[in-house]
Amino acid sequence: MTVEASVLSRLAEIRAWQEDLYRDLHAHPELSHQEHETARKVAERLAEFGFDVHAGIGGTGVVGILNNGDGPTVLLRADMDALPVKESTGLDYASTATATDAAGNEVPVAHACGHDTHVASLVGAAELLANATDQWSGTLVALFQPAEETGDGAQGMLESGLAELIPTPDVAFAQHVLPGIAGTVNTLAGPVLSAADSMRITVFGRGGHGSMPQATIDPVVLAAMIVVRLQTVVSREAPPSETAVLTVGSLQAGTKSNIIPDRAVIQLNVRTYSDTTRTTILDAIRRIVTAECDASGSPQPPEFELFDRFPLTDNDAEATQKVTDAFDAFFVDRAGSLPQQTASEDFSDIPTALATPYTYWGIGCTDPGLCRAAVEAGRVSQDVPVNHAPNFAPVLQPTLDTGTEALVVAALAWLAR
Ligand SMILES: [Zn+2]
Ligand SMILES: [Zn+2]
Numbered sequence: 089m090t091v092e093a094s095v096l097s098r099l100a101e102i103r104a105w106q107e108d109l110y111r112d113l114h115a116h117p118e119l120s121h122q123e124h125e126t127a128r129k130v131a132e133r134l135a136e137f138g139f140d141v142h143a144g145i146g147g148t149g150v151v152g153i154l155n156n157g158d159g160p161t162v163l164l165r166a167d168m169d170a171l172p173v174k175e176s177t178g179l180d181y182a183s184t185a186t187a188t189d190a191a192g193n194e195v196p197v198a199h200a201c202g203h204d205t206h207v208a209s210l211v212g213a214a215e216l217l218a219n220a221t222d223q224w225s226g227t228l229v230a231l232f233q234p235a236e237e238t239g240d241g242a243q244g245m246l247e248s249g250l251a252e253l254i255p256t257p258d259v260a261f262a263q264h265v266l267p268g269i270a271g272t273v274n275t276l277a278g279p280v281l282s283a284a285d286s287m288r289i290t291v292f293g294r295g296g297h298g299s300m301p302q303a304t305i306d307p308v309v310l311a312a313m314i315v316v317r318l319q320t321v322v323s324r325e326a327p328p329s330e331t332a333v334l335t336v337g338s339l340q341a342g343t344k345s346n347i348i349p350d351r352a353v354i355q356l357n358v359r360t361y362s363d364t365t366r367t368t369i370l371d372a373i374r375r376i377v378t379a380e381c382d383a384s385g386s387p388q389p390p391e392f393e394l395f396d397r398f399p400l401t402d403n404d405a406e407a408t409q410k411v412t413d414a415f416d417a418f419f420v421d422r423a424g425s426l427p428q429q430t431a432s433e434d435f436s437d438i439p440t441a442l443a444t445p446y447t448y449w450g451i452g453c454t455d456p457g458l459c460r461a462a463v464e465a466g467r468v469s470q471d472v473p474v475n476h477a478p479n480f481a482p483v484l485q486p487t488l489d490t491g492t493e494a495l496v497v498a499a500l501a502w503l504a505r
Contacts, residue, residue, distance in 0.1 A: 090417075090418075091223050091224070091500055091504040091505065092414075092418055092496065092497050092500050092504075094220070094223060095216050095217065095220040095223050095224075095496055095500065096216065096492075096493055096496055096497075098216055098219060098220070099212075099216065099489060099492065099493070102212055102215055102216065103489070106208055106211070106212040106488060106492070107208075107484060107485075107488065109129070109133075109208050109211060110204055110205065110208035110484065110488055111181040111484075112129070113126060113129070113199065113204035113207055113208060114179075114181050114182075114183065114199050114204045114481070115181045115182070115183055115184075115185075116183070116185060117170030117171075117183050117185055117197045117198055117199045117204070118168070118169065118170055118187065118197065119169060119170060119171075119172060119187050119189060119190075119195075119197055120169040120190075120234065120235035120236070120237045120238040120241065121147050121148070121169075121190070121234060121235050121238070121241075122148070122169075122187060123147075123148040123168040123169055123234045123235075124148055126148070126168045126207065126232075127143060127144075127148040127149070127150050127168065127232065127234070128143075130150050130168070130207060130211060130232050131143045131150045131152075133211050133214070133215070134150070134152035134211075134214060134230060135152075137152075137154075137214055137215050137218040137219075138154065138218050139152030139153060139154045139214065139218065139230065140152065140153045140154070140155070141153075142253050145245045145248045145249070145250060145253065146233075146234060146235075146241065146243075146244030146245035146246070146247065146248040146250070147234050147235070147241075147244055147248075148168070148234040149231070149232065149233055149234050149241070149244070149245040149248070149250075150231075150232040151229060151230070151231050151232070151250070151253060151254055152214060152229070152230040152231075153227065153228070153229055153254060153255070154214075154217070154218055154221075154227065154228040154229075154230075155227050156221045156224065156225055156226060156227065156228070156503075157225045157226070158225060158226070159224070159225040159226025159227070159502075159503060160226045160227075160258040160259070160502045160503060161226060161227040161228075161229060161254075161255045161256065161257045161258050162226065162227070162228055162229065162257060162258065162259055162260075162261070162498075162499045162502050162503055163229040163231055163254070163257035163259070163260040163261070163438075163439070163444070164210055164213065164214075164228070164229070164230050164231065164260075164261050164262075164495050164498075164499060165210075165231045165232075165233055165260065165261065165262040165435055165438065166203070166206035166207045166209065166210040166230075166231070166232050166233070166262070167203045167206055167207075167232075167233045167234075167236035167241065167262075167435070168203055168206075168207055168232050168233065168234055168236075169203060169234060169235055169236055169237050169238075169241070170183075170197050170198055170199045170200070170201070170203065170204075170237075171197070171198060171199075171200045171201055171237055171476060172187075172189055172195035172196065172197060173196060173197070173198045173200040173476065173477075173478055174196035174198065174478055175196070175198035175200065175478060175481075176478040176479050177478075177479050177480070177481040179481055182198075182481075183196075183197060183198045183199065185197045185198075198478070199481070200475065200476050200477065200478065200480050200481075201236075201237065201475045201476055201480075202264070202265035202453060202475060202480070202481070202482050203236065205265045205451075205453065205482050205487055205488060205491055206262075206263065206264070206265070206491065207232060208488055208491075209263070209488060209491030209492045209494075209495055210230055210232070210495060211230075212488070212492040213230075213492050213495035213496045213499070214228070214230045216492070216496055217496060217499060217503075222505075223500075223504065223505060224499075224500060224503040224504050224505055225503065225505050226502065226503040227255055228499065228503070229254050229255070229257060231245075231254075231438070233245060233435070233438075236433065236434055236435070238396075239284075239396050239397060239398045239432075239434045240434070241434060242434040242435060242436075242437035242438045243434065243437050245438065246437065246438065246441050250438070251441065251442060256442055256443075256444065257439070257442060257444045258444070258445075258502065259404075259407050259444065259445055259446065259447075259502055260438065260439040260442075260444045260445075260446040261411070261446065261447060261448070261449075261495065261498050261499070262433070262435040262446070262448045263448065263449050263450070263451055263491060263494055263495070264433070264448070264449075264450055264451065265450075265451050265452075265453035265475075265482045265487060265491070266429075266450040266451065266452065266453065266475065267452075267453070267454050267459075267468075267472045267473070267474050267475070268450070268452030268453070268454055268459065269452045269454060269456045269459045269460075270452050270453050270454055270455065270456055270459075270482065270483045270485075270486055270487045270490070271422050271452060271456070271486040271487070271489075271490050272419075272422050272423070272424060272451070272452035272490070273415050273419050273422060273423050273424070273449060273450070273451055273452075273490060273494050274423070274424045274425055274426035274449060274450045274451075274452070275403075275408055275411060275412045275415060275423075275425065275426055275447065275449045275450075276403060276408070276425060276426040276427070276428065276449075277403050277404075277405045277408040277409065277412075277447075278402060278403060278405065279361040279362065279400060279401070279402045279403075279428065280401050280402070280403050280426060280428060280429060280448055281398075281400070281401035281429050281431055281432050281433050281448065282331070282333075282359035282360055282361055282398075282400065282401075282429070282430050282431070282432050283359070283360050283361070283363075283366050283397075283398060283399055283400035283432065284357060284358065284359050284396070284397070284398040284432035285357070285358045285360075285366070285370065285394055285396075285397050285398075286355065286356070286357050286358075286394070286395050286396040286397070287355070287356050287357075287358070287370075287373065287392060287393065287394055287395075288353065288354075288355050288392075288393040288395065289314075289353070289354040289355075289356070289373075289377055289390055289391070289392055289393075290351055290352070290353050290354075290390060290391040291307055291310050291311055291314065291351065291352050291354070291377065291380075291381055291386060291390045292305075292307060292350065292351050292381070292386050292387055292388045292390070293305040293306055293307030293308075293310060293348070293349070293350055293351065293352070293384070293386065293387070294350060294387055295347065295348055295349050295350035296347075296348050297346065297347070297348070298345065298346035298347060298348055299346065301348065304348040305384055305385050305386060305387065306348050306384075307341055307348075307349060307350065307351050307352040307384075307386075308341045308342060308348070308349065308352060309384070310352065310380060310381065310384040310386065311339055311341060311352035311354055313380050313383075313384070314354060314376065314377055314380045315336050315339060315354065317376050317380060318334060318336060318356070318373065318376060319334075321334050321369055321372045321373065321376070322334050322369070325368055325369070325372050326360075326365050326368060326369060327365065330360075330361055330362060330365055331359075331361055331428065331430065332358075332359065332360050332361070332365055332369060333357075333358065333359040333360075333430060334356060334357075334358050334369060334373075335356060335357050336354060336355070336356045337355055337356060337357055338353070338354070338355035339352065339353075339354050339355075340352065340353045341353070356373070357396075358370065358373075359430050359432065360400070361400065361428070362400070363400070366400075370394075373392075374392060377390050377392070378390060398432035398433060398434055399432075399434060399436050399437055399440065400436065401432070401433050401435065401436045401448050402436070403446065403447040403448060404445035404446055404447055406445065407445045407446065407447045408447040410501050410502075411447050411449065411498045411501060413501075414497050414498060414500070414501040415449075415494065415497060415498075418493065418497045419490075419493075419494075419497075422490075426449060426450045429450075431475070433448065435448060436448070447498075449494065449498075451487060451490055451491050451494060452487075452490075453482030453483065453487045454472055454473070454482075454483070455483045458471065458472065459472060
């Protein structure tokens with residue numbers, strides 16, 4: 089029997105409580121930066137398993153360290169937060185929770201991104217590895233991160249002294265449930281998730297009466313020109329070989345049909361897969377906005393504010409190959425290749441700050457029957473629920489088993505005796 093098979097032979101013994109933990113997390117989701125109960129449950133389990141536990145890192149972050157002799161240090165990361173979404177899955181463990189968000193509004197809360205699966209998988213993997221210390225050697229770091237959805241949870245843990253709390257890992261792993269056949273595991277070397285930047289731009293005009301435009305500088309027309317001109321950034325300035333997205337998601341100006349306002353606010357979002365293209369696009373936005381303001385005779389320069397920044401997730405080639413080989417051997421035809429995703433993640437902030445190579449893989453979580461029927465009918469985008477949708481929830485099994493197995497198999501590729 090391989091070391092992986094031997095460690096995972098106990099999966100049947102933990103499955104009952106692991107599924108209970110998952111259903112409990114799913115029914116009791118917590119918003120970004122509010123993961124207090126989730127963190128408490130996780131810290132309790134890790135302590136039971138014999139990990140050296142540090143809680144309250146960057147707010148609600150938890151790290152468990154299990155030192156098991158000489159060998160490499162492997163970091164496994166799960167994100168813990170849920171979203172302000174009203175769940176419509178109809179599951180008997182569906183969330184009915186509400187919470188007060190950062191702006192003070194009462195909102196529904198659901199694990200619409202599947203982070204509960206990540207948490208339950210990592211708790212399970214931690215137990216299996218902690219109960220098989222004769223099979224491996226080295227140090228295991230189980231890291232539970234808050235606030236992935238707001239893009240600042242990983243950074244918060246770093247600012248709270250994470251680097252001094254843990255031994256520097258030789259490799260770091262994270263995984264995400266994604267639409268696709270449950271039970272499958274998919275890897276990709278290189279840029280796998282995009283970098284994301286949001287920008288708030290304020291442009292200025294001179295307000296006045298709608299009947300006397302000659303006495304004003306109209307920021308509505310100015311903003312409209314900017315929105316149109318920004319459509320040329322990706323099509324004319326980014327390399328055609330590389331995916332890039334620039335979306336203006338919000339454009340606000342004025343209060344009334346016959347008043348020309350004195351300013352307009354544009355909010356946009358940029359997704360890129362290389363630092364060069366990211367810089368090219370952000371520079372082009374500043375250049376175009378500034379020039380359009382000049383063209384309109386704007387009375388003062390535009391203001392730019394960057395927010396909600398997500399780093400590029402750029403999987404290390406060597407680490408990814410080693411994980412892919414281990415997955416191919418263990419999962420056989422359930423292991424495949426992950427298409428590049430336009431979504432973003434802040435996980436890479438941690439390994440990047442620690443100069444640790446990392447890889448991030450996807451776990452399919454859709455009911456296989458539903459998935460195959462949707463593919464056959466050419467209705468994947470209509471029929472397969474996607475992350476952040478109210479009807480998104482992984483099928484419990486084999487998704488949870490697969491998430492647990494993937495973490496154990498990847499960790500043992502470094503740690504097995
Ligand atoms: Zn999400
Ligand atoms: Zn997510």
